Amino acid sequence: MEIVLDHLTKKFPGRGKNRQEVIAVNDFTFTIPDGKLAALLGPSGCGKSTTLNMICGLLAPTSGEIFFGDNNVTALPPEERGVGMVFQNYALYPHMTVEQNIRFPLENFRGKDRLSKEAMKERVLEAAKLVHIEELLERKPSELSGGQQQRVAIARSLVKLPKVLLLDEPLSNLDARLRLATREEIRRIQQETRITTVFVTHDQDEAMSISDLIVVMKEGVLQQVDSPQKVYDDPANQFVAQFLGTPPINMFDGELKDGQLWIAGEPVLRVAEGESVPEGPVSVGIRPEGFILLEGGAMHTEMVRPEITGRDVSVIFRNKAAKTDVVRSIISAEDWNHISGGEVHFDLKPAKVYLFAPGTGERIRVKLEPLAQSAPQ
């Protein structure tokens, strides 16, 4: 089921002395294609839950519309939207068994939708099998681990065969290892069922690893809607570039001058032939993997220490134009020549260098190339 948000806005009235109105969701327009998993990603308070609750029908939008396929669902109550919902706290009924918990939504079916006992049993077993808990049906929630409880909650949301599955930070209460395993499970279940799924998270790594589509938001404003790879490779602005990627992108003060990009008084890349760019100061973002360790390379830095992790080496260095105390580059272990300190030089990979307007953080799109005099790569 395709989900379309059309100029969706939610305002909350202000509280307290100054009564400043909160625009939790400001004019969101985007489409989640049928059968895909989309992550709503952004820091706490950016409007993720508000968006999800409007898709679900728990919150009415201030303006704008929501479509499931061709169907305008904006005014429909949650139970008529065909959505399954999973929250951070699994909210299972403690006095019921796993089977009873999963069956519960089916008990509310009335009239022609009412299922026989046998049909319910079958549905519950199917949902339990999908999340691999069919052996636990007789247990009470207190006899389950956090990960198992969350699977029960997912089974309960699937038992009504929803057309849309909505998950609000479903992994936050799990420990790190379970979180990894459960997110793989959610991806598997989504791919098996092909249910259009919206997954809320503030964890970029989580969003990158399981989504078809990432919706990046900040303070109620949409920043970018793209595939994980595209959001990483082609960020719309500095916020997106800094929010995605571990280790994070490194930021520098730079300058466009004489057809070159300068960092700390050195030309490091040149502007490609035929590109016209305004000269002046720019913020420069360089991904950790954008540095090439090279004697005589364009960028001169002072090494702090290497961190050797096996497959790669992180060379931690200082540069006076960096916006952070130290900069982290990642180079492959084969290119590592065992220096331990002093001056190190890097060339830069143009595709890993991004320019932003100082102040607004808007992307400045300029094609950059290695300096002519650089060693061939």
Ligand code: ADP
């Ligand atoms: P997220 O899920 O991304 O952490 P939310 O959608 O919960 O963010 O909240 C977005 C903004 O809306 C926040 O500033 C929050 O304080 C505000 N907000 C959320 N719900 C309400 C409410 N019921 N009344 C007033 N403000 C709210």
Ligand code: MG
């Ligand atoms: Mg939230």
